[in-house]
Amino acid sequence: MFVLLLGKNLIMTVKKINILIAVALISLLGVVAMQVYWVQNAILLKEEQFNRSVGIAMKTVLNRILELNTDNTLRQIAMNQPCLDEKTDVTDVIPQKLLDSLIRMEFKCLKVTKGFEYAIYNKVNNRFALGNYAVYKDEIISSEYQQSVEALFKPGSYYFSIYFPQKKSGVLMQLIGWMLLSALFLLAVVMSFWLTIRTVYLQKKWSEMKTDFINNMTHEFKTPISTIAVASEMLLNEEIQQDSQRTRKYAAVILSENNRLKNQVEQVLQSAILEKGSLKIRFKETDMHRLIHQTIDNFQFRMHDTRGLILSELKASEFVIPADRHHIANVLANLIDNAIKYSSGPPRIKISTTTLKNSIVIDIDDAGIGISKEDQKHIFKNLYRVHTGDLHDVKGFGIGLFYVQKIIEMHGGQVELDSEPGKGSTFRLILPLKSKQEVENEHENDGIH
Structure with a gap:
């Protein structure tokens, strides 16, 4: 009866453990999903912030050039006459060194001192007038960062464009501290979950082994106990008591089964002593x-x-x-x-x-x-x-x-x-x-x- 109750309790415990593991796993997946969602949103927010800052910086650069450029004659030439040498006319209005200096000064505030190329180009024929455009010409033309310079040239003809080849990595580097901290906390949660599940699983296995042990111990003890009981009943029989040979036979059975039971109990006790490390060896x-x-x-x-x-x-x-x-x-x-x-x-x-x-x-x-x-x-x-x-x-x-x-x-x-x-x-x-x-x-x- 005890074994049946123990087995039933074990089944109930296993069900509870499985439910606990399922709930914990769903919770862990939820935490992971929230962390991923947070990181993605943080990256998008940082990109939007970066985009706004770049747009403001570009407008500031053009405004500074406009303020510094006071030669109305050159402006009229640029607005009303066709350019025979496009690059020369533009550089007359916007000196290369001045543009480069203003861009770097503004971007220094954004903590972006390298990793970008820029140009002022004619959007009609995609001809570049000036700038730093050694490698990424096509990318500069298609860049999301563009400002019209219509205040200096014919409206719609010239554009100021900047391209950031390492924009993604730059944004990620700005978030690297928070991302590493988030990953560390997430790893700690995952490790804690794994250790908890592992402990629960080991406890479950140990519980099953103990139940198995009790079942087998009950089975092993039952046989000699039953044999001793039967032999004892036979010895109480008056007819057998009068037969000395049969009496000795049943007494021997009782002694043998008693020794067997004693050895089985000793095995269990020795196991407990060994686990405690208190067994004495006599060499x-x-x-x-x-x-x-x-x-x-x-x-x-x-x-x-x-x-x-x-x-x-x-x-x-x-x-x-x-x-x-x-x-x-x-x-x-x-x-x-x-x-x-x-x-x-x-x-x-x-x-x-x-x-x-x-x-x-x-x-x-x-x-x-x-x-x-x-x-x-x-x-x-x-x-x-x-x-x-x-x-x-x-x-x-x-x-x-x-x-x-x-x-x-x-x-x-x-x-x-x-x-x-x-x-x-x-x-x-x-x-x-x-x-x-x-x-x-x-x-x-x-x-x-």
């Missing part, structure tokens, strides 16, 4: 070859039932290491147990040892179903189980490989995995032949000598 000289043989012997009865086979090829030249015999035996038992569980047919397991530099290498090969690359990333995490379909098709709590890795690391070693779906797995244990303390003592003695 003693341990014959690894002897320990491997003893572990294999413990599985022979089970292998007989499954028609499986365990082979050993122990070739390590040095195999006595400082280790906690109890925990290393559990590590070997866990790996062999997994090899049996995850075999699609009769288990075929091979255990081999070699010596590599200052370490003993123990390989445990199986011809089981293998492990996918994705599962290999998480397989040593606490409570993680490789799913093979039905929840209870493979028994276990998902703490075996977590325990294996932690124990080997506490011995100063490492665990390696080579596996491919459908082709089996190889777990490699690399354990140092000497403890860290022994190595440090040897270095100290070498220093003394």
Whole structure:
């Protein structure tokens, strides 16, 4: 009943999480859209401001020229007589240096000192009279910044035009500070959103793993408890009490199932102790070859039932290491147990040892179903189980490989995995032949000598 309620609560929690993620994502997209809209509007506003400022500056330049030009005779010539040498007549009215000086003075107020070309040209025949127009002639003629100079020349014939090749980049540079600040805040929002979603997702996965663990723990505990209950009821039967052989049989069943239950509880407790980092390792000289043989012997009865086979090829030249015999035996038992569980047919397991530099290498090969690359990333995490379909098709709590890795690391070693779906797995244990303390003592003695 508890498991069903937990599962129902998990489904409700998952739905709430999905709704929360959807709302947060929509909100984030809204913030991004508003930021983009704000930046676009800021650019347009800045461009309009720039356009107005350029128009005012151009009119100011022409007004200054008009004020400085007091020769009415030259003005009449320019207004009423056809120009034989167009450029000469215009320069008589508007000196090149004066025009250039006035333009640069006005544009200096706009903080635009370079990056533009200008000209006074005849709009009838597109002939240029004067100006700075080395590259962008066509662009000057079609520029949006044009002012008629009809006060100085025949109305409609001459125009003062300016072109800014880098107008867009110039406007953006003026907004670069605000844009960078906006991008920084937006990045902070996106990162916060990503971290929040990642945390929620991890919590969701952890919740699912805990539910899976509780389901499997309930299933694992239920079997020995039920067996003990049945055996106890049988012992209460007066007829069986009078049969000493049957009494011993049911008592043995109770003892066996009690030990099984005890081992399962110990696994769960060891997992909690390992997570806290409070597990004590008691190092003693341990014959690894002897320990491997003893572990294999413990599985022979089970292998007989499954028609499986365990082979050993122990070739390590040095195999006595400082280790906690109890925990290393559990590590070997866990790996062999997994090899049996995850075999699609009769288990075929091979255990081999070699010596590599200052370490003993123990390989445990199986011809089981293998492990996918994705599962290999998480397989040593606490409570993680490789799913093979039905929840209870493979028994276990998902703490075996977590325990294996932690124990080997506490011995100063490492665990390696080579596996491919459908082709089996190889777990490699690399354990140092000497403890860290022994190595440090040897270095100290070498220093003394």
